[in-house]
Amino acid sequence: MADILQLVLVHYECPICNEYAYPPIRQCKIGHVICSSCFDKIALCPTCRREKSNQRSRLLEELHGDVIFPCKYNQEGCRKFDTGKKMLLHQKICIFETKSCPLNVAKTCYWTGADHNMVPHCFDSHPQMTRRGTYNRFRIEHVKDITDKTEIFTIIQAHERGFKLCRCLYKDGHMSWRVLFVSEFVNKYRFEFRIKFEGDEDVCLKLVPTHEQSKEGNIFEGKGHRILDADIIKNLCESNGGCLEYTVGVIDTKLDRIVNDILTWDV
Structure with missing residues (x-):
């Protein structure tokens, strides 16, 4: 045969x-x-x-x-x-598709491999750009001194999945946000990123992870892309000693709904 x-x-x-x-x-x-x-x-x-x-x-x-x-x-x-x-x-x-390193921002990492090896590679080779856990705190120092476009990427492993948190701070002070799946995932609307900022508890972002559609395009555009304008960033920094500090929560919305249902049950 x-x-x-x-x-x-x-x-x-x-x-x-x-x-x-x-x-x-x-x-x-x-x-x-x-x-x-x-x-x-x-x-x-x-x-x-x-x-x-x-x-x-x-x-x-x-x-x-x-x-x-x-x-x-x-x-x-x-x-x-x-x-x-x-x-x-x-x-x-296919989870065995050969892909490039998701953190190859400066075109200096020549690793290629299958989906299921991408997150382990990032933790082994780029530990300064990786985090584990459902809640992580981040801090950007001296935001007002940043005079050029600055992109920040972090691989976050949570709920047994890999995500790429993308941030871009522009010269005029506004900031773009997006979350990408590191690998293909069918139930793509199951997860949410909830971001809360030090300095103003009313300022928050909700990001739904998406797949990067084009390797050549600007990832800070299109579906899933969110913006904080320059005045909001300025006020947050002024209220927090000149730094932008925030907590990123990765929420499994399916589990979140189950917990909420249990809490509302009549005992």
Whole structure:
């Protein structure tokens, strides 16, 4: 059975990236398959050096939904096999996907690995940028002396999950906040970050963790992004000796609801 599967899969293998092609499946004029990602990057077929074709491999496209494929991260440890479309969906959330270090802000860490190894790597290699626990206190000294855009990132491990707390203090004094999941997590609305500030108990933030949509985009934009304006930051610092001090609570809202229900039960 394994030999038959391999005979079928070889027809889907792209000779450039060595990954399996999926619809739309492109080809050269002789019929050699090239995946869509590589097709636009080449001038000639790497197998026969013939020109590319405008025609697609319709037969392979029609069979794609019935052929059993291994996960593209099988070399990293994934043992899942499934039909074409289901495998494409699985690969988007596969915990064995190879990713870069989530704290590689200065482009100086060259670590890559699977989702489940990302948080342990951060604690081993970047201990000054990591915290554990559901409640953590942070302090930014001498905020008024900061004259340039300053980004601060911290990996927080809580409720057996990894989160990336992102803060950015701008020259004009306002501050952006966002929380990202370090790895994929299906129940993405289960957790909340509640941030309370020293100096004014009425100032607080609630952040819902999100997934980073683009590696090239500004993470301090889009869904989940919150802002504290410059006047609020200034007042908080003036009330707290020139420093911005705050407590970050990571709340499992499912457990929070259960506790609240118990407390409101009639005894």
